[in-house]
Amino acid sequence: MSAYEVNFDGLVGPTHNYSGLAEGNVAARKNALTDSNPREAALQGLAKMKHLSDLGIRQGVLPPQDRPAVDMLRKLGFSGDDANVINLASAAAPGLLRACCSASSMWVANAATVSPGADTENAKVHITPANLPSQFHRSIEPSATAGVLQRVFNDERYFEHHDPLPPNLYLADEGAANHMRLCQSHAEAGLEIFVFGRSANREMPKPRNFPARQSLEASESIARLHRIRHSKALFVQQNPVAIDAGAFHNDVLAVTNCNVLLYHEAAFYDRLEVEEKITRACDYPVHFIRANEPDITLAEAISTYLFNSQLISLADGKMMILAPSECQESDSARTFLERVVRDAANPITRVEYVNLRQSMKNGGGPACLRLRIVLAEPEMERVMKNSRVILDENLYNELKAWIEKHYRDHISPPDLADPLLLRESRTALDELTRILALGQIYDFQKP
Structure with a gap:
């Protein structure tokens, strides 16, 4: 039975902001409490999905979560109607409010x-x-x-x-x-x-x-x-x-993708042992494509998110790398990727770059935004019957218009305390569930 990989990307939510919440995430900390552009972020993510769909890659869409998470704030001691909960949290615990406004569900690699x-x-x-x-x-x-x-x-x-x-x-x-x-x-x-x-x-x-x-x-x-x-x-x-x-x-x-592992030499505790174990476990040849520190430093690999690129199988049996545009602007990252593509010993034949700067500023590259799921044909048919989450030209156009209609083009940290943001977000999400034919998946939609 045939099977193929489907990339399910998370739509960026209407409360996309930079609160520097993730410990150990260098980019998120660097850009903490700066202004964000939710509309641009969502359109950038959607454009990536459309580009892969146009290449013949099966592409799915997953909705954002309801934010601000007022029910969580109630569990933490803030009471009253939604607006009062947000106002109280903003005054007494602005850090908690920022956490409950995070649009981090966009990074569905963690879903x-x-x-x-x-x-x-x-x-x-x-x-x-x-x-x-x-x-x-x-x-x-x-x-x-x-x-x-x-x-x-x-x-x-x-x-x-x-x-x-x-x-x-x-x-x-x-x-x-x-x-x-x-x-x-x-x-x-x-x-x-x-x-x-x-x-x-x-x-x-x-x-x-x-x-x-x-x-x-x-x-x-x-x-x-x-x-x-x-x-x-x-x-x-x-x-x-x-x-x-x-x-x-x-x-x-x-x-990874199929029989290719693309990685930095610092990724694993004992890379030689990892390669040896993989080789023993696989009864087919595996392409280990490794960047060493002289090729690109660990710090540069992390700042450019070179290895958070998507490694994708194309219809002709070859592979491509979809890398963040930060890699194109880095001499060492770009040179390494060009060398990989020139090497006829591996199946990767092209590299393309995508602008995801709004996501990247919070520490999420192309691979963070997608959950890879291998589906056989009957499984794919069930997904398409259950909902309308597989991207095509019509769905892309509807989602683009939906983003342009509902999303703000600017959010600064004080804006998270605006009760209107919750109302705008829920209005958008309510409409999105109808576009994606998901039914009443949010608590605020249910009796």
Whole structure:
């Protein structure tokens, strides 16, 4: 049966802002409390989706979450109607209000871990939403994320949904940003690589400056829940040096597609052992494309998000890299990518650049904005029957008009206290659920 990879991108939400919330995220801290442009951010993300769709890549759309999260603020002691809750939080705890306004659900690489049916014992697509306990603003997301994924992937014959893991640091799970897959083709069983940064094992090396987010225990639990076929799960430690440099997720320094692993030499704790284990686990040749420190420094790799590029299979069997425009402006990143494309020994034949500056200023590149899901044809048919989230020309035009109608072109930190922002956001999201045929997925829509 044929199968292909679908990129489901998160739409940037109407409250997109720069609050510098993510510890260990260098870009987010650098741009904290500066002004943002939600309209431009959403249009940039949508333009990336449209470009890939035009290339023949199957492209899906996932909605933003409801923000400000007034229900969370009520749980933290603020009372009254929505406007009063926002005003009280703004006066007493502006940091909490900023966290509850975050549009971080746009980075759906952290939404869930997904294993395709080719890898699982019962041949179903297994989906586990991430619990995201390491950052408060992201820990608000799992319940709503699970609801959206259950709505889009809604047929128990093909999809098996699991609850997020219990929300604690022992089982800290940050989703697909720490999960890679190698395979000969998308339809065949693959090797699922779980990359962790922390463990209950005290002997494992740890970062010193920033906390590691993904735990080994969480990764092992997901592999068990997904019933991944014997010997097809590999657990690899992220390099503590990379975490301390700002690579808070594995996808900042490594990306896979089919039989290609593109990565920086500092990505893994023991890269030689990682390559050896992968080679033993795969009965097909794997292309290890590594950038060494003389090619591009660890700091430059993180600032340009070179390895947060999307590595994509094209219709002709070749691959392309979709890199952030910051790579084009970096001599070392651009030179490395051009060398990769010139090398006939690997299947990558082209590189293109995309402007995602609004997202990049908050520390999210092309790969952060998408959740990769391999679907067989019947599974894809169910997704298209359940909703209208697969991008085509008509949906693109409707979403573009929707963004231009509802989104502000400027948000400064004090604007988050404006109760009108909540009303504008909910009006937009209510209309979006009709455009995407998702039904009443938001709490504010329900009786």
